[in-house]
Amino acid sequence: MTAADGPGGALDERASSSAGAGGEVAALREYRRRRLDLADLVRAALYVARDQHDEQTSNRLRQQLARLAEDRFELAVVGQFSRGKSTLMNAMLGSCYLPTGALPMTTVVTTIRYGTTPRATVYSRGAAVGIEVPLDEVARYVSRAGAGREDRRVVRVEVEVPAELLKLGFWFVDTPGIGSSIAANSATTRRYLPRADAVIFVTGFDAALTETESDFLAAVGEQVPMPFLVVNKRDLVDAHGAAEVVELVRGQALRQGHQAVEVFAVSALQALEGRLAGDPCGVRGSGLPLLEHALITFLARNKARLFLKNVTHRAQAVMEQLHRDMLLGHLPHDGGPGTDAVAAAFETQLTDCEARLRAAAATAATRLATEFPARLAERGAGWRSELSERLATHIDRAVADATGARRGRRAAWQSAAVSLEGVGGPIVDEWASRRAAEVTELLATLVSEEITELVRLPRQPGVLGARLAGLSLPSDRDDLTGWSPQDLPSLGLPGCAWSLPLPSAHLRRLRFTFGHQDRLAEGLTEALDSAVRATEATIRAAFEDAACNWLRQLHEQAERDLHDAADRFRANLRTPPSAQDVDTVTGLLRQLVSFDAALNTWAGSPTSAPPQSPGDPLVSEQVGGIRSCVVCAELERALFDYLRHAQFRLATRQKAQGDFAQAGGFCTLHTWQYVAIAAPTGIAAAYPTLAAVVADHLDVLRRCRPTRAELAAALDNFIGDGDGCPACAAVREAEQHAITRLATHPPPSPDLAAQTPLCLRHLAHVVAAVPGTRDCQAMLAALSAALRRDAEDMRAYVLKREAFHQDLVTSQEAAAHQEAVRLLAGCPALVRSRNDGTLIP
Known part of the structure; x- marks a missing residue:
């Protein structure tokens, strides 16, 4: 098969002629950025809709977020x-x-x-x-x-x-x-x-x-x-x-x-x-390969741009509707028609809509009453034949079971009838369920014009209100386009009893003797035919009743939707929005227009993402959790090693306990980190000396009878929170060693620097110690790229969460906020606070 023979071959051919993986990644990065930019605009409008308690608009905006999240x-x-x-x-x-x-x-x-x-x-x-x-x-x-x-x-x-x-x-x-x-x-x-x-x-x-x-x-x-x-x-x-x-x-x-x-x-x-x-x-x-080749070319050149433009236009329509609804509350301030005049004209128009709604329902009811029974009757013969064929296949088994026990005539008949009734019940129920789908289609076809009116009219109050208020009319194609079976109620069909009675006249005619099962089978066939006719007639009558109930539900739902839309208009007309919300939506609409215009000059994106590679900053997934600054990671290891050895020395060496007490113990942060890894026995062995030293100091303070201010100052100096903390000293020593090593031996390539970016604080320390500027540029670029990637991942995370698509969140996106904070503020285990609230590295 040649490259043009199938979609796979054509795709490979296109891929082989592309400008290269670098261009593909750059185009994907640009597409992702634009998609997230659009998501930010939609999400901002969603927040305004929530503030307005507009659930309908919120749902529609969330649908567009879902499209963006799913790509x-x-x-x-x-x-x-x-x-x-x-x-x-x-x-x-x-x-x-x-x-x-x-x-x-x-x-x-x-x-x-x-x-x-x-x-x-x-x-x-x-x-x-x-x-x-x-x-x-x-x-x-x-x-x-x-x-x-x-x-x-x-x-x-x-x-x-x-x-x-x-x-x-x-x-x-x-x-x-x-x-x-x-x-x-x-x-x-x-x-x-x-x-x-x-x-x-x-x-x-x-x-x-x-x-x-x-x-x-x-x-x-x-x-x-x-x-x-x-x-x-x-x-x-x-x-x-x-x-x-x-x-x-x-x-x-x-x-x-x-x-x-x-x-x-x-x-x-x-x-x-x-x-x-x-x-x-x-x-x-x-002729299919020509179509496939044209399709692949079209998707390669237009898919990304066309997708974003479509979502932009849909979001714009929803925002325009939100903007119109908000402007209704500003009519008196904007020099438009008075609120009372608009409300009165709207009620008149609404009355006309209600009359048209009732007329459509009445026309549908008349059509059902005059045409529906005849349409069902036309199907009667076919229905009976199909049901009889499905049931008749079980007659021989029922006869064999009834005659095998050598019962009398009546007992054999009753046994066979009971057997057929038991088998036939599920068959009749399943058959009636199939007919329900057929009847629903018949109903929808019979009154399709009336359904269109019953579904369309409840969507009109917003259009009527905008026209009466002198606002631009909706251009929303989603709200004003036709109907689907999802808009229709279900056709509820009650269960149909199935029985196989034997007429007494037939029983008298039946000359049944053992060994002549054919006469019993003949009698069952005749009885089955009668039962099928009765059942089919019963089901048809049930469908007629169900159809009337179906239409009533459709009409009632249309009335509820109409009244809900009218209430929505009245509420918007009587409730002035905040100026901030109006300005927000106005600004978002301007940004959408600019975004759409920018798409017209954008070259688009490749057809699909290139294979994932570990070094690709666009698609890489962090293995083993959150990316950490290389210095922070080294300090965490040094701190853990120090505390691991310290907890053993403090539990077993008196000199270590004395030195520990004289130093004032660990700072608050390292105290609790020590407690987290030490055994209760080890803590109980390590802290008596420190506790006694603190008690002695307190007794000295008490005997000196200092003033309140002197006592507070003495306690503050005594606490110190880490000035003499041996763990802090170990961390500072490890930090200085790591910074010196990076300053004298920076990453040999920008790619390696990108894989291990420094946090903002340690970058400042390393840059201050680096003799040249070339290596500084690479480290700056590495942190910038990491933060930019985290920013995009955080935006993607919010998009998918707001769109209720948590299942699409990647591990990198889920961890991006923690990674970004660590790159901006350093590892939390290495930062402690003074009593005055300032931070100490």
């Missing part, structure tokens, strides 16, 4: 149902990771990222933590017929696969197909679209750019960059026909304003089969 560039693959989106992604990933088929196989948003081990995580509605499932069971949770989708109320699935292409640092997103009979699928994709960072739009040679696709193509262009337009199923047409279709699609895209979009003719199925069979010729003939 998550989402490349969505969108298009009409049955265009082969999942097959295309499988081909690019190199294996059948995603389910494919003739039916809609993707009904929830599925993200695919790099992972060393293939696995999938399913997220249910309202659950912050997902459930890991085998990768080969993903279809159960994402496909239309999946048994687990409705049971777990699945809203999204995340897949990890070891695909080389994903090492470029982006996430593939498989979206539900638009244009199918399932309205929720199109709604889900439209609602997701504003979150995407870029889009691959897939159509097909079998019917290129249908009316539905053209409308959706226009919507894509309004909300998110679309660098690629793929025409799939290239194997269906000849070369001339393919060229005509490609030109047709390109012309349509140009007419809709997509100037920079590229069009690719691809056979995803041929590419996937070629990759699975190890056939490079088949892969090349599919």
Whole structure:
């Protein structure tokens, strides 16, 4: 396989032609700096939103912090149902990771990222933590017929696969197909679209750019960059026909304003089969390598900049909304319309929204009452047939069990019926659960227009209020875009009783004798058919009741959301914010504009991080804990060695105890460090002499009857806190030796200096003793680089914590604050304080 045959080869080819590892690291460092700069702006706005008790805005800002913390560039693959989106992604990933088929196989948003081990995580509605499932069971949770989708109320699935292409640092997103009979699928994709960072739009040679696709193509262009337009199923047409279709699609895209979009003719199925069979010729003939090469080039040049711009624009929209909400409280001071006039006009508009909300709910109720039962009845025959087939497979076993004990006719019948009832209960429950997903889709499709209105209207108070107050209207595409199944209530279905009664007339007709089990089986089949009809009718009636309750919940939720939004507007209108908060948000918006403008001239970053190397100041991980100043580390060792030997001498040598008492003992700091390593017996042996000496001094002071001031001065001089401390003397001696050695033998290279930076205090001592300036420059650079790295790591730590992504925090980021403090102030074990509060090294 050549370099162009697969994503891995293309990636290697790109990497081999790069400017070098140094340029890659510099670009990564610049990207990280810009990402943290943007995170600081978003976090500052988050603090203002918290001060305003604005939970909604806080959550939305935190979502942007999460995107920055995850560094998550989402490349969505969108298009009409049955265009082969999942097959295309499988081909690019190199294996059948995603389910494919003739039916809609993707009904929830599925993200695919790099992972060393293939696995999938399913997220249910309202659950912050997902459930890991085998990768080969993903279809159960994402496909239309999946048994687990409705049971777990699945809203999204995340897949990890070891695909080389994903090492470029982006996430593939498989979206539900638009244009199918399932309205929720199109709604889900439209609602997701504003979150995407870029889009691959897939159509097909079998019917290129249908009316539905053209409308959706226009919507894509309004909300998110679309660098690629793929025409799939290239194997269906000849070369001339393919060229005509490609030109047709390109012309349509140009007419809709997509100037920079590229069009690719691809056979995803041929590419996937070629990759699975190890056939490079088949892969090349599919047209996929051209798309992959263009994708890699696009990501290499644009991913970092485009990701930051997208987050910038989203954060800007949220901050603009926060700013508008705050300005509402300043209307009288800003010369705008009076608060009372705005409030009165708003209440009138709100009344109109409430009326439209009720009208939408009433229209949906009428449609359910007139159309829904008939739609369910159309499914009745198929439902009964499916349920009968699943139950009938258990008749032979029930007959064999009933006749094996040679019971009488009635007893045999009752035994077989009880057996079928026991087996059939779970089957009926599982079957009804599957039907619940189908009925939910039917409901969403039947009243999709009314759902749109019921979800859209509660988002209007902010728009209406801004217009009435004369403020700029929201440009927030996230809040005003469509709906998804997550916005809908669950279809609650009560349990359906399952029984298999035997009509008395049938029992009289039954001429059962032992050895003729076929007559018993015939009777059970007839009874089963009757029971299935009754059960199916009962379940249909239950679905009708559940649908009415579902619509009522949807309406009530819409009313609550509308009233909550109205209350939010009223509170903003009546509550003047602090001038400081307004100035803060105004300044943040200006900084975001400048940040966005700077991105336009930025060259971007490489596609992914280079391999980690121990000496790389950007990506190195400290092994064994916190980085320490080389002098501090040596002094810690010297202090520990001194105290270790001292505790033995003090416990066993009378002369050592006497000298210790005459010196006044250890200072406060070293006293407790000594206690921490010495045994109780050793302490009890070491301190009697010192305690007696102190007692003698106190007695002398007492007999002299000094004044209060003289007594205080004498006690202060006596304490001294370390002037004669032998441990302090040992530390000072070791410190002088270490500084002299570094001054006469500085690190031979800047790289070595960078690995062992000095703390600020010891750097000052060493620089004062170094004869030349060249070595000083290297040591200054080493401390500067270490502090700068710690500063970035601390910012990254705060970002991930604020985004509730503690799982992404690295050990270096977690320790950065301690390392920075040690580099600025030295080791805490080597610094003690006088009584007047000054510090003594």
